[in-house]
Amino acid sequence: MLRKKYLVKPKLQWRYFVILALIMAVLGVLGYYAFLNSLVSTPGIEQLSSGTIKSFKSAYSNGFFWVIFVFAAVVLVYSIFYFHRLIGPLFFFEKVMKKLSDGNVSMNVHWRKRDETKELAELIDAAIKSTRVSVLSDRKKVKEAIKAMDAKDTKKAKKLLQGVTKWCKTQ
Structure with missing residues (x-):
């Protein structure tokens, strides 16, 4: 670019x-x-x-x-x-x-x-990629949980939803 x-x-x-x-x-x-x-x-x-x-x-x-x-x-x-x-x-x-x-x-x-902020750019890029992977993984789990709920398998749905957004540290 x-x-x-x-x-x-x-x-x-x-x-x-x-x-x-x-x-x-x-x-x-x-x-x-x-x-x-x-x-x-x-x-x-x-x-x-x-x-x-x-x-x-x-x-x-x-x-x-x-x-x-x-x-x-x-x-x-x-x-x-x-x-x-x-x-x-x-x-x-x-x-x-x-x-x-x-x-x-x-x-x-x-x-x-020759940009002066290569390290910052690399860190921001890594954070975006990590977030992207996590978001895609969470979307996949949510879709699977919806299918499980439609099939009346609440245990599977709960298990899938418990793993959603675990990658994000809030404390």
Whole structure:
């Protein structure tokens, strides 16, 4: 199963994207001022002329800005793909759980090999398969119990019905 839509839960994905962008902006500004302060307060810098220091600050600012801009752009673009591998499966699990809550146990959970939630997908798939097997077994027992009751064999019907839903632990 291939999920190609990258913004499956746009509000959630944009929120994480904005939070990541804000964190990177704050870290960029803090890094800029920390490095600029350490460069300007380096011993011996006072021997340079004010024009040289001004040129140095300008060159540093331009270089730092472009490095941070490119780094941030790469990280933010990568985050879209990463969030897709994380939030995409969560969106799919929500759909699966909705179907399960409606009583549909016929579906299987699919995952892509690069999804971040393979273990969870495998557990949910195993739970669905176990539930499906139990439901089918219970339906078969109920049909047999109905036949036994029609044949007036109440002991057999009781025995069959006692085994229904024993797979489900309620305590």
